[in-house]
Amino acid sequence: MGIIPLIVALVFVVAIGAYSSPSYAATASQTVTVTVPEAISIVVPDVNFGNITAGTEGTSPAFTVSNTGNVKIDLYVKADAGSFTSPNATDTIPITGFKIFSNVTGSYAPFLTSFQKIYDNMDKAAQGSGAPTTWSTTLKLSVPAFTEDGTYTITNTYAAVKHNTALP
Amino acid sequence: MKARHLTAFLMIIFVLGYVAPALATGLWASPADFRYNLKPGDSVSGEVTVRNIGKEELSVNVTKKRLLMDSVNLVYSDRGIAQWITIEGNTTFKLKAGESRKIRFTVNAPGKINYLDAAGALVIRGVPVQNATAGQIQIVQGVELVVPIYVGLPGPIIESLKLEDHKAPTVLLSFMPGKFTYKLKNTGTVQANMTGAIELTGITGKQRVPIDGVVYPEDSYTLVETWKPGWLEFGPYSARTEIKYGRFHQTKSIETTDTIIVIPAWLIILLVLGATVWMIRKKGIEPPVSIKIERKK
Numbered sequence: 001m002g003i004i005p006l007i008v009a010l011v012f013v014v015a016i017g018a019y020s021s022p023s024y025a026a027t028a029s030q031t032v033t034v035t036v037p038e039a040i041s042i043v044v045p046d047v048n049f050g051n052i053t054a055g056t057e058g059t060s061p062a063f064t065v066s067n068t069g070n071v072k073i074d075l076y077v078k079a080d081a082g083s084f085t086s087p088n089a090t091d092t093i094p095i096t097g098f099k100i101f102s103n104v105t106g107s108y109a110p111f112l113t114s115f116q117k118i119y120d121n122m123d124k125a126a127q128g129s130g131a132p133t134t135w136s137t138t139l140k141l142s143v144p145a146f147t148e149d150g151t152y153t154i155t156n157t158y159a160a161v162k163h164n165t166a167l168p
Numbered sequence: 169m170k171a172r173h174l175t176a177f178l179m180i181i182f183v184l185g186y187v188a189p190a191l192a193t194g195l196w197a198s199p200a201d202f203r204y205n206l207k208p209g210d211s212v213s214g215e216v217t218v219r220n221i222g223k224e225e226l227s228v229n230v231t232k233k234r235l236l237m238d239s240v241n242l243v244y245s246d247r248g249i250a251q252w253i254t255i256e257g258n259t260t261f262k263l264k265a266g267e268s269r270k271i272r273f274t275v276n277a278p279g280k281i282n283y284l285d286a287a288g289a290l291v292i293r294g295v296p297v298q299n300a301t302a303g304q305i306q307i308v309q310g311v312e313l314v315v316p317i318y319v320g321l322p323g324p325i326i327e328s329l330k331l332e333d334h335k336a337p338t339v340l341l342s343f344m345p346g347k348f349t350y351k352l353k354n355t356g357t358v359q360a361n362m363t364g365a366i367e368l369t370g371i372t373g374k375q376r377v378p379i380d381g382v383v384y385p386e387d388s389y390t391l392v393e394t395w396k397p398g399w400l401e402f403g404p405y406s407a408r409t410e411i412k413y414g415r416f417h418q419t420k421s422i423e424t425t426d427t428i429i430v431i432p433a434w435l436i437i438l439l440v441l442g443a444t445v446w447m448i449r450k451k452g453i454e455p456p457v458s459i460k461i462e463r464k465k
Contacts, residue, residue, distance in 0.1 A: 038201070040313050043194030043222060046296075049305035058305065068221060071200045076242050084305070093305075104240070112416055115242040141305060151304050155295060159242065159312040162200040 041069035042160045043132070047139065055145035057097070059138055065158060066132035067122045072163035075103075075122055075135075076115035080155040084141075089150030097142030098154075108140055111156070121163045193311050194222035195294045196268075201316040206277040214275075216315055218292050219268035226294035230259045230271055235287045235316060236357055238325045241416060242314075243358055245385070249288035249319060252276050262297060275317060286320030327420060328356035329383060329413045336407055336426035342397050342433035348409065350391040350424075354383040358415040366393055370405035370430065379411055402432035 043066040052058035067073055077100055083092035099108035103119040123133040196219040204212050220226050232253040233244035244250075256272040263269065273290060295310035330353045337346035354360050364379040375395065383389040391411075407426040412418035447453075 037198050039196055039198035040200040040315065041194065041196035041221060042311055042313070043192050044309045044311050045192040046309055047307050048303050049307055050303040052305055060307070066194075068194065069196065069200065080310075114416065116416070117240050117242070139307065143305075149304075151306060153299065153306040153308065155308040155310055157293065157295075157310040157312050159291075159314055161242065161314040161316065 036070070038071045038162070039069045040071055040073060040160055040162055042066065042073070042075070042158060043068055044158045049139065049141065052141060052143045054143050054147040054149075057140055057142040059140050062136045062138050064134045064136050065119075066134045067160070068125055068130075068132040069160075070124050072124055073119075073122050073160040074117055074163050075119035076159040076161070077111070077118050078115045078157055078159075079111040079113055080157060082113055084152035084154045086148075086150040086152045089148040089152070091144075091148040091150075093141070093143055093147060093152050095154070097144070099140045101137045101139075103135060103137075115157075115159050191224055191296075192222045193224060193226065193294060193296055193309050194220070195226070195228075195292060195311050195313050196221045197292055197313045197315055199315070201318065203318045204275065206275065206281070206319045208277055208279050208281050210277045212275050214273055214317070216271045216273075216290055216292070217268055218263070218271060218313070220263035220265055220294065222294075222296075223265050224296040224298070225262060225264045227297050228261055228263050228269075229293045230255055231291045231293070232273070233289050233291050235289050235314070236325050241325060243325060243415065244289075244291065245357070247385075248282065249275070249286045249317070252278060252319075253288055253290075253317065255290070263294070273317075275319065277319065281319065283320030286318070288317045288319070290315045290317065325358050325415065326356040327358060327360060327414050328354070329360045329362075329411070329420070329422060330355050331411075331422045331424070332388070334409075334424055336424075337428055338426075339429045339431065340395075340397055341431050341436070342399060342401065345394045345396040346428065348377075348393045348395065348407070348426075350393075350409070350411065352383055352389045352391060352411075352422075354385050354387050354389070357385055359384050360413040361415065361418065362391070362411055362413045363418050364409070364411040364413075364421070366395065366407055366409045368395060368405045368407050368428070370401060371403045372400050375401075379409075383413075397430045397432075399432070399434065401430045402435065404429055 045063050047060050047063045049060045079095045083094045085092050095111045098111045100118060102109040104117050119135055125132045198217050202214050232250050232255055234248040234250040236243040236245055252275050254274045291312060291314055293310060293312045299308050331350060332353050333351040335349045340346045348366055360383045362379060362381045366377040368375040377393050377395050379393060381391055405428045407428055409424045411422040413420055
């Protein structure tokens with residue numbers, strides 16, 4: 001037997017061995033969990049109503065309420081008192097003539113001294129850019145005839161609650 | 169030249185309008201809610217971070233409340249879970265723009281849990297320290313973040329007022345005040361704001377006594393109204409009472425009807441005078457003084 005047939009035979013044997021020998025492979029799965037904390041947040045700008053003549057109804061400039069958090073919210077509003085008061089006038093302006101344009105009803109809703117919903121399921125801020133979801137609204141106020149001149153003030157409170165709060 | 173000045177003026181207004189920041193009130197809180205699986209007697213603590221993301225310094229107030237709600241209304245109560253929550257540290261503080269603060273709280277569940285009382289909240293309210301609004305009508309805009317603490321469900325809003333007893337006068341004399349008394353009990357979960365009137369209808373027309381008041385949940389309230397007939401009122405009067413009530417709008421009502429007999433004072437005076445004259449004539453009593461009227465000569 002010559003050397004060359006011997007080498008060919010060895011190569012053949014090695015090839016057969018390599019082909020027939022068992023191979024081992026392992027797969028493992030990894031679960032990665034990350035919790036993104038929820039944050040609730042709103043921004044409400046100041047609104048300058050200006051002057052309203054007694055006996056007429058005035059409309060405020062449009063202003064924007066922003067959801068700057070990462071959860072959907074329900075937005076509520078209330079007036080903190082039953083009337084506008086003035087430090088230098090004895091008259092008051094009742095909130096019965098004070099309204100806000102509501103996204104829930106699509107019309108002007110009279111203010112109450114308890115919270116009523118004015119926006120249901122307001123979307124969160126945009127992912128990535130963080131651009132808030134905004135909503136534009138206006139206020140209306142009727143000033144009774146012969147109301148004493150002066151500066152009249154009230155505080156409105158806008159409340160945000162995470163949407164899908166379980167109802168009773 | 170004039171056009172150049174006008175252009176420059178408009179440019180200044182534009183630049184100032186663009187650069188001058190619009191004032192706004194903004195609050196941020198995290199997390200947005202807490203959910204606990206508490207058993208009677210259990211205790212748990214949590215922490216909320218609150219940040220002023222507006223451009224004005226805020227006066228912040230943190231309170232603990234029980235939530236009552238329906239699809240439109242949100243009402244706070246100081247009962248139920250509101251009494252299980254304890255807030256640590258100051259609950260009133262100021263936050264400058266960009267500042268934040270951590271608020272820690274503990275929930276101590278009572279020995280017996282009513283799970284319909286068990287949706288509470290930390291209510292974080294921020295109002296600008298300085299009123300920056302201008303004009304004759306000034307609206308201060310505050311914000312409130314409601315961070316619910318759920319152990320159970322929010323309570324339902326139930327408006328219910330029961331009339332347990334009522335009393336009305338049966339006979340009145342002119343100028344004699346008559347008291348109408350109504351014993352009411354609030355059997356609902358929210359305050360009952362009352363309006364209405366007692367309408368008295370008789371021979372001489374109608375009179376109206378207005379009703380106004382508030383009854384808080386679980387409270388008993390005695391409403392007392394007074395009517396005083398004048399000279400003209402006499403005879404039978406029908407007193408129809410309507411008490412309208414509700415938390416937000418007075419859409420529910422309680423009605424009662426009573427009958428009152430009004431005896432006029434002038435009738436009593438006439439009767440007394442008549443009786444006196446009759447007595448005098450019957451007994452032939454001579455008057456102690458006599459006046460003689462003579463024609464002038």
